[in-house]
Amino acid sequence: MKIRITAIRKASYPDLMAKYENPIEHACDVTEGQEWISVDGRCPEGMCPSAWGSMKEFVEALARGEGNFYDGWMKNPLSAMISCNDGFRPVSFYIEVI
Numbered sequence: 444m445k446i447r448i449t450a451i452r453k454a455s456y457p458d459l460m461a462k463y464e465n466p467i468e469h470a471c472d473v474t475e476g477q478e479w480i481s482v483d484g485r486c487p488e489g490m491c492p493s494a495w496g497s498m499k500e501f502v503e504a505l506a507r508g509e510g511n512f513y514d515g516w517m518k519n520p521l522s523a524m525i526s527c528n529d530g531f532r533p534v535s536f537y538i539e540v541i
Contacts, residue, residue, distance in 0.1 A: 444506045445541050446481040448490070448498070450474065451524070452535040460531045471527075473534050480541075481506065494527035498536055505540050539541055 450473045471491065477489035477491045485508030501512065501523040505534040511520040 447541045449477045449537045450477045498525040
């Protein structure tokens with residue numbers, strides 16, 4: 444089964460970066476609207492490993508035909524909204540069966 448993963452929103456918290464993060468040259472490359480396709484629950488090429496870690500269980504469940512997470516959380520029961528675990532620049536991803 445194919446699952447589309449779409450970057451819906453990318454936030455940034457410069458105040459937290461200034462206070463807690465060591466300066467880094469390269470951060471997240473994900474852009475809003477960017478899409479990936481997972482086939483049979485596998486990690487799509489080019490997907491951020493950290494983001495994949497946050498959504499992997501949901502993508503795999505959708506690929507197995509499961510859904511309706513948390514008893515009706517999403518309007519579309521064959522979808523989920525998951526954010527990566529970057530506390531400085533989190534990205535929200537919409538994952539859905541296609």
